[in-house]
Amino acid sequence: xxxxxxxEGPVTxxxxxxxxxxxxxxxxxxxxxxxxxxxPGEGLQLLLKATKADDKGSNKGFEATYRKETTSxxxxxxxxxxxxxxxxxxxxxxxxxxxxxxFGKGTKLTVNP
Amino acid sequence: xxxxxxxxxxxxxxxxxxxxLQCTQDMNHNYMxxxxxxxxxxxxLIYYSVGAGITDKGEVPNGYNVSRSTTEDFPLxxxxxxxxxxxxxxxxxxxxxxxxxxxxxxxSWLTVV
Numbered sequence: 001x002x003x004x005x006x007x008e009g010p011v012t013x014x015x016x017x018x019x020x021x022x023x024x025x026x027x028x029x030x031x032x033x034x035x036x037x038x039x040p041g042e043g044l045q046l047l048l049k050a051t052k053a054d055d056k057g058s059n060k061g062f063e064a065t066y067r068k069e070t071t072s073x074x075x076x077x078x079x080x081x082x083x084x085x086x087x088x089x090x091x092x093x094x095x096x097x098x099x100x101x102x103f104g105k106g107t108k109l110t111v112n113p
Numbered sequence: 114x115x116x117x118x119x120x121x122x123x124x125x126x127x128x129x130x131x132x133x134l135q136c137t138q139d140m141n142h143n144y145m146x147x148x149x150x151x152x153x154x155x156x157x158l159i160y161y162s163v164g165a166g167i168t169d170k171g172e173v174p175n176g177y178n179v180s181r182s183t184t185e186d187f188p189l190x191x192x193x194x195x196x197x198x199x200x201x202x203x204x205x206x207x208x209x210x211x212x213x214x215x216x217x218x219x220x221s222w223l224t225v226v
Contacts, residue, residue, distance in 0.1 A: 004155070036217075043117075043203055043217040044156075089155060093215075100146060100171065101215055103155035 002027045006090050006104030013080055013111050021075040021107045023064075023090035031092040033057075033066050033073040034101065038087045047075075047088070080111045115139050119204050119218035126194045126225045134189040134221050136204030142216075143209045145187040146171075147179065149200040150220075156203065162187055163209070194225045 007022040025033065032051040036044040048057030053068035062077045073090060090104040117138045126132055138145065143164050148156040148171075158171030162181040176198055178190040187206075191198060201222050207215040 006155075043219040045217070046214045049214070091155075100158055100161055101156075103148075103157075105153065105155045 002031070002092060002094060002102050004090050004092055004102055004104035006107055008105075009087075009107040009109070011107060011109045013109070015082055015111055015113050016079045017111075019075070019077040019080045019084075019109070021088055021090075021109070023073045023075065023104060025071050025073065025090075025092050027071075027092055027094070029095055030068075031094060033064070034091045034093065035062070035064055035073070035075050036089045036091060036103075038089065038106070040086070044089065080109070082111045082113055085109055085111045117204055117206055117216050117218040119202070119221050121221060122219070123222045124224070126191070126223065128194060128196065128225060130194050131190065131192050132194070134191070134202055134204070134223075136187045136189065136218060137185050138187075138204075138206040138216070139185065140206060140216065141184060142206035143184070144207045144215075145181065146205040146207075146215070147177070147187070147189045148203045148205065149173065150203060151200050159189065159202075191223075196225050199223060199225045 003026045034049045035047040037047045048059040050057040050066035056065045064075045087106045087108045089106045091101040120135045146161045147159040150156045157173045160179040162168045201220045204218040205215045
């Protein structure tokens with residue numbers, strides 16, 4: 001079935017370090033891909049998305065490219081800040097009726113000053 | 114600028130009790146969803162609705178019921194609460210167009226003791 005596999009956490013980085021969180025997916029058809037972020041005690045917020053192969057989503061310095069050949073959507077940021085500490089979820093959106101999201105397990109990021 | 118509103122935010126239930134989590138959205142979205150989030154896990158879909166009067170089961174529907182009598186409201190009912198239903202519950206909504214952002218509420222923390 002359709003699924004998302006995310007890099008296991010937690011991830012701890014120093015401020016200004018480079019961030020990569022790996023995400024791969026299995027899906028029939030051509031899903032849309034998303035990264036959501038959850039700050040402590042809050043709901044999920046959309047960080048970025050890509051709806052077709054080779055699209056790059058970007059927001060707040062984060063980027064991810066939809067790679068159909070490797071079924072991947074890795075999240076990157078060149079220089080993380082303490083305020084980026086959160087849980088990051090990769091998700092795919094199934095097409096054809098419900099448009100529901102299938103989530104990875106989440107990766108907790110802690111950025112230390 | 115309300116978006117998706119869930120109530121209550123916190124609730125403690127005794128085993129065997131019943132309750133309803135309320136969800137309302139003011140964005141005129143067709144689609145609405147209920148997810149649960151267990152510690153260290155991604156979100157699992159409980160039920161979803163593609164429009165008023167239409168609901169369908171997600172991945173983990175057992176022990177829950179929903180209704181969708183209006184576009185705005187999508188309550189989730191827990192019958193005969195069990196400790197396994199201790200979780201954080203998120204309501205979400207979106208437009209029908211594929212690739213559209215799904216907007217989440219802030220979550221409802223439920224503990225069954």
